[in-house]
Amino acid sequence: MNDKTFEPTIIGFTCNWCSYRAADTAGTARVKYAPNVRLIRLMCSGRLDPTFVFKAFAGGADGVMVTGCHPGDCHYVEQNYKALRRFILMKRVLVQMGIDPARLKLQWASAAEGVQLAAEINKFVEEVRALGPLHWNLDYQEAVSTPAMEEVTA
Amino acid sequence: MTAKPKFAMYWAASCGGCEIAVLNIHEKILDVDANFDVVFWPVAVDAKYKDVEAMEDGSILLTLFNGGIRNDENEHLAKLLRRKSQILVAFGSCACEGCIPGLANLSPVGDIVHTAFNTLTTDNPHEIYPRASFDVPEGELHIPRLANVLRPLDLVVDVDYYMPGCPPESHQIAAVVDLVVKVVKGEAELPPKGAVIGVGDSTVCDECPRARNVKSITEFKRIQDVAPVDPNLCLLEQGIPCNGPATRSGCNSRCPNAGTQCIGCYGPAEGVLDYGARLIAAFASVIDAKEPEEIERILDGIPDPVGQVYRFNLAGSLLKASAEAWKAK
Numbered sequence A: 001m002n003d004k005t006f007e008p009t010i011i012g013f014t015c016n017w018c019s020y021r022a023a024d025t026a027g028t029a030r031v032k033y034a035p036n037v038r039l040i041r042l043m044c045s046g047r048l049d050p051t052f053v054f055k056a057f058a059g060g061a062d063g064v065m066v067t068g069c070h071p072g073d074c075h076y077v078e079q080n081y082k083a084l085r086r087f088i089l090m091k092r093v094l095v096q097m098g099i100d101p102a103r104l105k106l107q108w109a110s111a112a113e114g115v116q117l118a119a120e121i122n123k124f125v126e127e128v129r130a131l132g133p134l135h136w137n138l139d140y141q142e143a144v145s146t147p148a149m150e151e152v153t154a
Numbered sequence B: 001m002t003a004k005p006k007f008a009m010y011w012a013a014s015c016g017g018c019e020i021a022v023l024n025i026h027e028k029i030l031d032v033d034a035n036f037d038v039v040f041w042p043v044a045v046d047a048k049y050k051d052v053e054a055m056e057d058g059s060i061l062l063t064l065f066n067g068g069i070r071n072d073e074n075e076h077l078a079k080l081l082r083r084k085s086q087i088l089v090a091f092g093s094c095a096c097e098g099c100i101p102g103l104a105n106l107s108p109v110g111d112i113v114h115t116a117f118n119t120l121t122t123d124n125p126h127e128i129y130p131r132a133s134f135d136v137p138e139g140e141l142h143i144p145r146l147a148n149v150l151r152p153l154d155l156v157v158d159v160d161y162y163m164p165g166c167p168p169e170s171h172q173i174a175a176v177v178d179l180v181v182k183v184v185k186g187e188a189e190l191p192p193k194g195a196v197i198g199v200g201d202s203t204v205c206d207e208c209p210r211a212r213n214v215k216s217i218t219e220f221k222r223i224q225d226v227a228p229v230d231p232n233l234c235l236l237e238q239g240i241p242c243n244g245p246a247t248r249s250g251c252n253s254r255c256p257n258a259g260t261q262c263i264g265c266y267g268p269a270e271g272v273l274d275y276g277a278r279l280i281a282a283f284a285s286v287i288d289a290k291e292p293e294e295i296e297r298i299l300d301g302i303p304d305p306v307g308q309v310y311r312f313n314l315a316g317s318l319l320k321a322s323a324e325a326w327k328a329k
C-alpha cells in the first residue's frame, strides 16, 4: 500500500540528554520536522523497555523511533549499547511476526544535532508512509475469524 | 446434609497433561471427591454438553479450564462454563497464555491444516481434508471450525484466577485444592479476583541455586552443544539461553535443578506485561558486544527468537499472532 494521503503515526522514544534536546534545538531554531512523531522522553535510551515498542505497535503505531546519545557519549556509561542490542533482537522478533523491521529505527543524535535529527525524522516518516498503515489488530475480537475449512485448504 | 459443591474440569486446545497433573496429586484427589460433586470432567466422568447446558447458571462452584481457544467448540464451552460457574480458573499455561499450541499463531491456519493432513508422515494423495459439515444418511454432521488464531481463555471470557505452569506442579495443585476445601468449609477466604494462584512471588532465577557472577556472553549455544555443562553455574552465564529471569517462580526452579535451562512454562513474572519483551531486555543486557556485526553474530546463536522468548506466551503477548496468521490464508 502506498497511500499519499496516509499520515503514519510514529512514536519516538528519546533520550533526555541528547536527542530530546536535539528535538528542542530543532524547535527553537525553527527547523521543521513532520508532526507525525509523538516524542516520549526517557532518561536514557537504555531505559527503553522492549515492552514500550511492542505496546506502541499493538496500540496502533505505524513506526517506532528510538534515539540515544552517540556511542561513547551515554550519560549512564554504556546503556546505549544495551539499547542497540535490544534493538537488534527486537528487529529479529518483528521479522518473525511479519512486521517489516524498517518500521523500527534507531538513531544516535547529540544535543547539538537538531537539524540532522529533524532530517532523520522526516526521512523515517516518508519510509513508514511508503510501507503503509500497520494497523495491528486494533480491534482484536474483530480480527478473530473461523474461516471454513474449504476456504483455508483451497 | 447440604449437597456438596459442584466441580468441573474441561480441556480445550490442550495436550491432556494438565488433566494428568490433577490426577497426579495422589491421595489428595480423594479430597476433591470427598468435598465436591464432580459434575463434568470429560477425561474422568461421563457427562454430556447438554447436561451442562441444563444446569442452572452459577450452579458449579469451581471449574478448572485448561487449554486455549482454537475453535468454535472451545469458545462455546468456555462461554457455557463461564455462565455455569461461580469460580472459573484458567488452569495451566495453555489457558493462561496459549502455551505451545499458541506458537501456531505464527502460521496461517491453512498451513496448519496442510501440515497436519498432508506431510511426509501423512499419506494423502487425494488431498482429502476435513469438511466443516457433511451429509450422512442420518443427517448433517458438523465438526468444529478452527479459528485463525488461538486465544488464551481471558480473551474470550472473564477469568477469576490464573494457575500457570505446563502443567502446574502437583504440590501447587494440592495446595490450591486444600485452600478451596477450606474456603468451602468457611475456614479460609478466596484470594482477590484476578490473582495468579499456585505460584511463588518472584522469578525462577530467585529460586535457582546455581551460582551467579557477572554475565558477559560472547556466544549463545544450545545446551546439547555445550560440553561439559557446569552443574553449579548459572546456565545463562554459560551461554545457554535460560528463560529464568522473566519467568514466575512456583516450580522450585525445577529445570535448572535437573540440569537444563528454564523454558518459561510458569509464564511472566509478577509485573511483567510482555514476557518476550522482558526476556529480550534480559538477553540483550548480558551480551558482551558493542559493534552491530558482533551483536548480530552472537544473536545468531538464538536461531528462533520468537520460539525462544515467547515459547509459552505468544498468544498472550502484546502482538499475539503473526501478520500471516491473522490473515488466515
Ligand code: SF4
Pocket (backbone or CB within 6 Å): B013, B014, B015, B016, B017, B018, B019, B066, B067, B091, B092, B093, B094, B095, B099, B100, B165, B166, B167, B168
Ligand atoms: S499447559 Fe502444558 S500440560 Fe497443560 S494442557 Fe497445555 S501443554 Fe498440556
Ligand code: SF4
Pocket (backbone or CB within 6 Å): B204, B205, B206, B208, B209, B210, B212, B233, B234, B235, B236, B237, B242, B243, B244, B245, B253, B256, B261, B262
Ligand atoms: S538464568 Fe537460569 S540458570 Fe541462571 S540463575 Fe536464572 S534460572 Fe538459574
Ligand code: SF4
Pocket (backbone or CB within 6 Å): B166, B204, B247, B248, B251, B252, B253, B254, B255, B256, B261, B262, B263, B264, B265, B266, B267
Ligand atoms: S524451570 Fe521454567 S520451564 Fe522448568 S518447570 Fe520451572 S518454570 Fe517451567
Ligand code: FES
Pocket (backbone or CB within 6 Å): A015, A016, A017, A018, A043, A044, A045, A046, A067, A068, A069, A073, A074, A075, A076, A079, A080
Ligand atoms: S544518556 Fe543518552 S543514551 Fe544514555
